[in-house]
Amino acid sequence: MHKYNHWGYILTSPFVLGFLLFSAFPFLYSLYLTFTDWDMFNPPRWIGAANWIQVVQEAPFWYSLRNIVYFALLFVPLQTFFALIAAYVLNQSIRAKGLYRVLYFLPVVTPWIAGGLLWKWLLDSNFGLLNLIAGYVGFGPYKFLDNPHWWVVIASIAVANVWKGVGSSMVILLAGMQNISKEIYEAAEMDGCPKWKMFTNIVIPLVSPMVYMVLILSTISAFHAFDVFLVMLDSPATVKDQLLTTNILIYRDAFMTFKMGPASTTAWLLFILILGITLLQRMMEKRWVHYE
Template sequence: MRKQGWWGFSFTLPFLLQLVVFFIFPFIFSLYLTFTKWDLFNPPTWVGLRNWTQMFSNNVFWLSLRNIFYFALLFVPIQTFVALILAYLLNQQIRGKALFRVVYFLPVITPWVAGGLIWLWIYNNDYGILNWLLESLGLERVDWIGSDKWWLVIGAVAVVNVWKGAGYSMVLLLAGMQNISKDIMEAARMDGAGGWTYFTKVTIPIVSPMVYMVMILSTISAFHGFDVFLVMLSDKGDINAVHDRNMVPNILIYRDAFVNVKMGAASAWAWALFLIILLVTMVQKKMEKRWVHYE
């Protein structure tokens, strides 16, 4: 029996080492760094709560939180709604269903650089197709990315992120819809439920656990927003070109860590973001019982 225990331990040892080296140690070490000043070249110097006090007194920190909350409030419900509608339509008996699924999923596997360049062209103030459509309707051009209105810029970036991520959420919701029992479907049809009534009264309550999971994942993804902001708002990857009014936490973390080489400050930013995501997720978890239905 003891020999079997040693064999079991030896087989799990690589996983345990990976857990310690790549998760537990970085987790604890990053927390320690929040109380130090470290430039990657010299030993960390203990500074106590200075990184935290400087962070809370930094106006850019509060601007980044404002932007990321606004971004999440736009991105999460819009993407969830779009993915839900697409999944419902693709769950019907229509021709070319497999082709449509591939088309809607293509943005997910499109590299951010390629997708960002396409959207920068669409948003372009001089020759972008979106402004061309606005002019065709007799409306004025809009500087979507270069505007000094932060809410307009963040909103434009949120639309790009919806385009990129809706396909993934669609697949998850489609899987949930395909697991709906045929007996439930037939009973609802016999009771006269069809179209919008069937969608709202039958489909959504049954797939609400999957909708909840999509919203949790989308919220975490929103607060982790980095690639989309770097591609859309920086000048050819120059992270210093992102204006403070359009700043988000992960850009701040990257800039302090790898541009300004302030690992202590960057760790404080990262831990603050972690605590915010944890708090938002706990609030969502608290609201789960109000609208999520489990069979």
């Protein structure tokens, strides 16, 4: 058997080399860059912890952190809630169930360029469809993306992101609901359990592992949000500091002002934040997630 062992190394080497070259090395090199001054043209110059001190002392970083946390607090619960409702409805015996599943999942495969332009038109303060409808019923017009209040702008983008991502979460939750035994539903119906109690007391506890996974994935997705802001806001060079997110700030520092040290530092601070939130969610898992 030993003479065949080399085939294992040969067949796994592409993956191992790819991981080392395109994941492990950039990951560690970015940590090194946080302690250097590098403009992508001249060799990196070691400056110690100056980048870390500079980033946490500048207002744009705290603006971006505030905005992305607010964005996540809106996006994660909304997406999880609507995905849970959609999955439960589509798990029932209704007509054209396959068509509805396709329609719910269609935004997931829609490019953000098309989806972002669509939402920019919907939310336009002058010609947007939402303001047109609001005008017919005697409300508005409202400013969404050009509102002077940062929280209105971020909330508008969060709603668009929910539309984009609810389909993928719905598929995960739907898969969990379809694994629930029909005997459980039949027993609940024989006991006269209302539909809403069946949903809250049976379905949600049994799919809580799927809900937990959706929360983890949605949280990471929220803190990684970049293309939605890139499309729905102006150019990264002209975005106001009050509307910055961490990824827009990283992009601006790295590829527009060529400050790779601060950009890498912001990326690592974001990584630490995501890691901390994920560990907190992991600690809370045993309190509400039921695996049996």
